[in-house]
Amino acid sequence: MTSDTQLLRHLCEADDPDQRQAMQADLAADATLASRARRLEDLLDAREPSDIRWPLPPAGVGWGMAMTASAQAMGDSRGHSLFFDDPADARLVVVLWDPDDSGTWQVLSPQGPDDQLSPGDLPLEAGARRRLDIVPPEGPSRWAVALPSLAHGPDWAAGDPWHRFRAGVYVGEVPVQTVRLPGRGVSGSA
Amino acid sequence: MVSLPGWMGPAPGSIAQVRPSPTDLAAVLAPGDALPRRSSADTPARHHDWLVSKLKAAPVQLEVADSPRQRSVWARCRLVAIGERMPGEGRSSWTEGWQPDPTQDALTATILAGFHAGGWTVRRAAEDLLLPAAVRTFRGVCLARHLPGEVRDRAVHDLREAFFYRLALPDERGTPGWTELAARALETAGPFQALLGPLGPPQRRRAAVCAVSRGQWRHTAEHCLTGGTRLGRAAELLDNLDALETWLDHHLQRRLVAEWTSGRTHHDWRVVTQARGRARARLRALCAECPEALLEATLSLDALGARLLDATRRWAWTWAWEELARDFAFDIQRPVTTPCEQDDELPGPWDASRDPPLRTWVLLVVLKGRLPQLERWVHTGSTGDRDTTWGRLLADDLPASVRGTDTTAMRLELVGKLSSHLAALRPQLEAVAKLTPGRKLRAGFTALLQADWHPDVPFPRSGFPTFRRNAAHVVGVQ
Numbered sequence A: 001m002t003s004d005t006q007l008l009r010h011l012c013e014a015d016d017p018d019q020r021q022a023m024q025a026d027l028a029a030d031a032t033l034a035s036r037a038r039r040l041e042d043l044l045d046a047r048e049p050s051d052i053r054w055p056l057p058p059a060g061v062g063w064g065m066a067m068t069a070s071a072q073a074m075g076d077s078r079g080h081s082l083f084f085d086d087p088a089d090a091r092l093v094v095v096l097w098d099p100d101d102s103g104t105w106q107v108l109s110p111q112g113p114d115d116q117l118s119p120g121d122l123p124l125e126a127g128a129r130r131r132l133d134i135v136p137p138e139g140p141s142r143w144a145v146a147l148p149s150l151a152h153g154p155d156w157a158a159g160d161p162w163h164r165f166r167a168g169v170y171v172g173e174v175p176v177q178t179v180r181l182p183g184r185g186v187s188g189s190a
Numbered sequence B: 001m002v003s004l005p006g007w008m009g010p011a012p013g014s015i016a017q018v019r020p021s022p023t024d025l026a027a028v029l030a031p032g033d034a035l036p037r038r039s040s041a042d043t044p045a046r047h048h049d050w051l052v053s054k055l056k057a058a059p060v061q062l063e064v065a066d067s068p069r070q071r072s073v074w075a076r077c078r079l080v081a082i083g084e085r086m087p088g089e090g091r092s093s094w095t096e097g098w099q100p101d102p103t104q105d106a107l108t109a110t111i112l113a114g115f116h117a118g119g120w121t122v123r124r125a126a127e128d129l130l131l132p133a134a135v136r137t138f139r140g141v142c143l144a145r146h147l148p149g150e151v152r153d154r155a156v157h158d159l160r161e162a163f164f165y166r167l168a169l170p171d172e173r174g175t176p177g178w179t180e181l182a183a184r185a186l187e188t189a190g191p192f193q194a195l196l197g198p199l200g201p202p203q204r205r206r207a208a209v210c211a212v213s214r215g216q217w218r219h220t221a222e223h224c225l226t227g228g229t230r231l232g233r234a235a236e237l238l239d240n241l242d243a244l245e246t247w248l249d250h251h252l253q254r255r256l257v258a259e260w261t262s263g264r265t266h267h268d269w270r271v272v273t274q275a276r277g278r279a280r281a282r283l284r285a286l287c288a289e290c291p292e293a294l295l296e297a298t299l300s301l302d303a304l305g306a307r308l309l310d311a312t313r314r315w316a317w318t319w320a321w322e323e324l325a326r327d328f329a330f331d332i333q334r335p336v337t338t339p340c341e342q343d344d345e346l347p348g349p350w351d352a353s354r355d356p357p358l359r360t361w362v363l364l365v366v367l368k369g370r371l372p373q374l375e376r377w378v379h380t381g382s383t384g385d386r387d388t389t390w391g392r393l394l395a396d397d398l399p400a401s402v403r404g405t406d407t408t409a410m411r412l413e414l415v416g417k418l419s420s421h422l423a424a425l426r427p428q429l430e431a432v433a434k435l436t437p438g439r440k441l442r443a444g445f446t447a448l449l450q451a452d453w454h455p456d457v458p459f460p461r462s463g464f465p466t467f468r469r470n471a472a473h474v475v476g477v478q
Helices: A004-011 A017-029 A031-044 A163-170 B022-029 B047-057 B068-095 B102-117 B123-144 B149-168 B178-189 B201-213 B215-224 B230-239 B241-261 B268-287 B291-299 B304-325 B352-367 B371-380 B388-397 B408-433 B441-449 B464-475
Strands: A067-074 A077-085 A095-099 A105-109 A129-134 A141-146 A176-181
Touching: A004 A017, A004 A031, A004 B123, A017 A031, A017 B068, A017 B268, A031 B123, A067 A176, A077 A141, A077 A176, A095 A129, B022 B047, B022 B068, B068 B178, B068 B241, B068 B268, B102 B123, B102 B178, B102 B291, B102 B304, B123 B149, B123 B304, B149 B178, B149 B304, B178 B268, B178 B291, B178 B304, B201 B215, B201 B230, B201 B241, B201 B268, B215 B230, B215 B241, B230 B241, B230 B408, B241 B268, B352 B371, B352 B388, B352 B408, B352 B464, B371 B388, B371 B408, B408 B441, B408 B464, B441 B464
Parallel strands: none
Antiparallel strands: A067 A077, A077 A129, A095 A105, A095 A141, A141 A176
């Protein structure tokens, strides 16, 4: 009995070459199996949204900067702080994302030209590290920070302010780091 | 040993212990007129499988008894039938049928070279060329597990984000994912021979040790390699590693016989493909440790675009199941191909400058009457006794220049060379045997041997009558 998993693997052409001939022979000999294969192939080729608005790496991955996170007391509640090394270029822009309810990245900061922070605007901590305070949700969450130069930073006069920034991230020219936080009160790191 | 058609390696010697069912026996051995006949409407994929299913529905009476001889004939027939599938379905299916496309092949080469160089300029090209195949494969795994649509969409979305980073950035071993992809492309050039090509000496040694140490492979090695010890067998295999597929074929036939001995007779091809798949996975893991040589070998393939795309699908299938097990966390630190954990236990190549002191030491061993201990130690790793003279020979008389860090290298060297050392020593032993016993024996012994005695080995100061007797015993002179 050929399982759906075996059929799907064959339909994805992901089976090994020395397994394909046997499956092709089975499909040619068994009309019921061929019918199941056609049904699965229809499901396999169904379209789904494919746009990636932000070309950010998976949680825990980054380049050009190192970032850590730790839980902090913030007034009556507990938040988190993200720490990264103070960059030599003080004119960089600090960009911060978190995912929306659907898991898609959304920019928290900056939202416009007046909202733009540079590393020098953030508190300087021991070890020459800058601190960025965030308030994560109760459950696990992902966060991303990028430090584009002005040349790659948001262009607020352009139709899409983030176009050149995305291009810079895509080819690895913008330092970026993502981090997964386990939830409030638990420390995490990039 | 006999090789059956289609198999590169020899057939197992003993096959009468298999336990086919009466139906299995009938399908192969019953007279033709007792068997069901296929109508024109029957288009079975494989006649044997069709016959077995028909016989299960309507058993026939075998005219011959179920005997060891009949079972042996049955097993041989089945091995021949599976062997017929090996050249084409088992081997050529990997290497043939790849269609060159100059534009895509060149782009693929650029992508691999770009990954190797650590640049990001190939990101767009890599995603355009390879990501759709990976997305479809991930979707296939999600469908196989009947995951809800929103979970499937989320997995595919995260795959699109992670794909390039998985390939470009190093995992916990420091190995970037593109090497796994390249190794899977390379195996389409001959799944074993091609994967051996990029391996450096340490990887080849580890492949040999792994092959004689793990699971059922260990039993095959014990059966057909003569190296005595596990490392001795590994050294023997290492000397013939380029003929790995021949050895693998012998292993596969033994595995099939073992399955049939357990009464499992209906997944024969799966046994073949799974065992070969595990062997390829081990070699791919070692290949990934040699990115320079791997890239060079991969870029020399024709139809590179088609091969890499196919490799992407196979690799993505494995990756998707691993991600599924971890709720699609896309942790790029974890390699898709399980790393090779095999230690490099085999010593490096033997330095011929160690031969002269080794030969003198062997002479001393023979003179002290410990040749049987030496032979047992060489071939089994132990003398099997607590002989103190042998212990002193190893501990005190064996020169440091021969011993090295331990005696493994020397012992493995002697597995193949002890007989030639003994042959070379025979004239000296014969001369010692013919020395005149008595007060002049010591002087005669010294005059005979001291000039060629290697200075790293202590020259004996007593026991000459015993030496003479032992030499006479070994060369057969009384």
